[in-house]
Amino acid sequence: MSHSAEPRPMTAKRSGPLTGTAQVPGDxxxxxxxxxxxxxxxxxxxxxxxxxxxxxxxxxxxxxxxxxxxxxxxxxxxxxxxxxxxxxxxxxxxxxxxxxxxxxxxxxxxxxxxxxxxxxxxxxxxxxxxxxxxxxxxxxxxxxxxxxxxxxxxxTIQGAADPVPLxxxxxxxxxxxxxxxxxxxxxxxxxxxxxxxxxxxxxxxxxxxxxxxxxxxxxxxxxxxxxxxxRPELRAQPVAVPRDPSSAAFPVAAALIVPGSEIRVPGVSRNPTRDGLYVTLLEMGADIRFENQREEGGEPVADLVVRHGPLKGVSVPAERAASMIDEFPILSVIAAFAEGATVMNGVAELRVKESDRIDAMARGLEANGVRVEETRDSMTVHGAGSVPGGAVAVTHLDHRIAMSFMVLGLAADAPVSVDDGSPIATSFPDFLPLMQGLGGDLG
Ligand SMILES: O=C(O)C1=C[C@@H](OP(=O)(O)O)[C@@H](O)[C@H](O)C1
Ligand SMILES: C=C(OP(=O)(O)O)C(=O)O
CATH class of the missing domain: 3.65.10.10 (Enolpyruvate transferase domain)
Incomplete structure (x- = not known):
């Protein structure tokens, strides 16, 4: 379905400690x-x-x-x-x-x-x-x-009648x-x-x-x-979809930056080809525990326990980019609350996602008082431990930009808004009730 919904502005305000369990959606x-x-x-x-x-x-x-x-x-x-x-x-x-x-x-x-x-x-x-x-x-x-x-x-594609392998x-x-x-x-x-x-x-x-x-x-x-x-004969199989680590990143980020928070995010995929954000957060000093590590539906999964605490800026190597490609917008928000610079290397692909995500995050963060530098394929966020907030970010039909700025607003000094949060429904339809259930003041 083409995106035809009316723009849906949203605002997030500084919130008390986030607590509880976040049942994020399937991958x-x-x-x-x-x-x-x-x-x-x-x-x-x-x-x-x-x-x-x-x-x-x-x-x-x-x-x-x-x-x-x-x-x-x-x-x-x-x-x-x-x-x-x-x-x-x-x-x-x-x-x-x-x-x-x-x-x-x-x-x-x-x-x-x-x-x-x-x-x-x-x-x-x-x-x-x-x-x-x-x-x-x-x-x-x-x-x-x-x-x-x-x-x-x-x-328009006219499929090959006599396909040749490639x-x-x-x-x-x-x-x-x-x-x-x-x-x-x-x-x-x-x-x-x-x-x-x-x-x-x-x-x-x-x-x-x-x-x-x-x-x-x-x-x-x-x-x-x-x-x-x-030309195999594919045989139908039951598929148990694990919970999405890219969606989990939003409540995880919120718990890391809102003082006093502690949340649990059960059943999240820990497939190593998707795990780059979590590797990076541990390097930043994040308090994240991975409990009950197990295999479900052919994918490694774990229950995450996440606590607020001090974070430091790091340099994310280009080789890690593919394993966290959708998590750079939310990492740039977390980085704004860390002490020091976080450098994200080898991220040119972000420019051809639902929006130019380097540009969308840089403009929105700058409007909210965060210093950002960008090149064609890198972004550096200068963390100062706190964020002034107070501005509206433009989401450009991009769900991850919308959710990232909502998380920013939960910990910024002044409320943060987005012009249109409706694209969130593409990947995380229950984002608002889930975040509100943890104690977030947003809507
Ligand atoms: O294969 C997939 O399911 C995806 C691959 C990634 O895109 P690229 O393959 O274009 O990097 C990612 O950004 C997207 O959200 C989902
Ligand atoms: C890039 C994304 O999705 P897609 O490429 O499927 O639109 C995403 O979900 O962040």
Whole structure:
């Protein structure tokens, strides 16, 4: 669904200690993949803990449009009856992926090696984002693709009738590029190989193996090499979606910067390819304990216990960027309350997310009295232990920018507002009640 809601201004005010348990929603990356692989397998995939944010709901709708049966049976409980690899039928209308880069890029990959035609569109934010990074390799499989100027949406793909497998080195660290290619490779004969310089989130690889595909990952001189054997029969699997570490980052950050806070965030994924924020926070001196470390649904998970305490600025190495790519906006808020500079290196990809996140955070933080420096691919936040606040930040249809400034306002001296908090529903529909339940004064 394209973003059509009226702008929804929100304000957060300095709050007393945050306490209690934060049940954050299911992981967004895993939720998209569960629906897509469920739709591409034979039999019934039962999903529990699915994120019911707009991004994922748009993917569910898309899978139904391609012929899968997709049914909601309870809160977070969904059943997908798939059509098998190569079994997608031609959708009638335009596939509207709303605000979701993951949704559109993975679904374009999933259909590009089946001989059907589909047109993809999205909201104003998604329509500005680069898509050639995915359509270029998909064309190499044999798909015919037309895009708007600059490789942007709307995009029409005529899937390859005789796909050829691909060996592809990703030009930027991106799990979306990798996953689009692997999903396309499912219906190509022979081995499809993706080579990445830095490992990115590996949920597609884990889930493809779980659904019965032959997929291997090796670290060689070339980099991180993932090999998928095409034309498997994917077998439907139950998927238990762990809670999203990227969503958990918001209550965690709030507890770290609001004096006197102590909260618990149970069942959060600790997949090492998603763990960079938590590694960084420990280096900053954050008081975070990881309890009951266990495996759930093929992913390592833990219960987080987070306490307020003093933090110091650190330098985040470029090699860590991929494992915390969505967490830099909220890290820049935490950094504003630390003592000293926090330098975030190798973060150019932030400029092509739902917004230019370096620019959006730098402008909003500066307006609220924080000193920030930026280059094309780095951002430095000068922490002073406290933040004046008092300004309105512009969110540019970006959920993570909206949530980051709401967290800032819980600990700043004066209230902090955003022009539009409605995009929060794309990834964290219960963000406001959850934060209010911990004692946050926001709405
Ligand atoms: O594969 C995924 O589920 C995602 C990959 C990342 O994007 P890139 O692959 O473009 O870095 C991330 O920013 C996005 O929120 C989710
Ligand atoms: C970048 C994000 O998502 P997507 O690319 O799926 O729009 C995000 O959720 O921060």
């Amino acid at each position: 967004k990356s895993i939720s998209h993949r569960a629906l897509i692989l469920g739709a591409m397998s034979v039999g019934e995939t039962r999903i529990t803990g699915l994120l019911e944010g707009q991004d994922v709901l748009d993917t569910a709708k898309a899978m139904a449009a391609f012929g899968a049966q997709v049914e909601r049976t309870g809160p977070g409980e969904w059943v997908v009856n798939g059509v098998g690899v190569g079994g997608f039928s031609e959708p009638e209308g335009v596939i509207d992926c709303g605000n979701s880069g993951t949704g559109v890029r993975l679904i374009m990959g999933a259909m590009a090696t089946t001989p059907i035609t589909a047109t993809f569109a999205g909201d104003a934010s998604l329509s500005r984002r680069p898509m050639a990074r995915v359509t270029d390799p998909l064309a190499e499989f044999g798909a015919s693709i037309t895009t708007r100027e600059g490789g942007r949406l709307p995009i 060996r592809y080195r990703t030009p930027v660290a991106s799990a979306q590029i990798k996953s689009a290619i692997l999903l396309a490779g499912l219906n190509a004969p022979g081995d499809t190989v993706v080579i990445e310089a830095e490992p990115t989130r590996d949920h597609s690889e884990r889930m493809l193996a779980g659904f019965g595909a032959t997929i291997t990952t090796e670290t060689t001189d070339e980099g991180h090499v993932i090999t998928l054997t095409g």
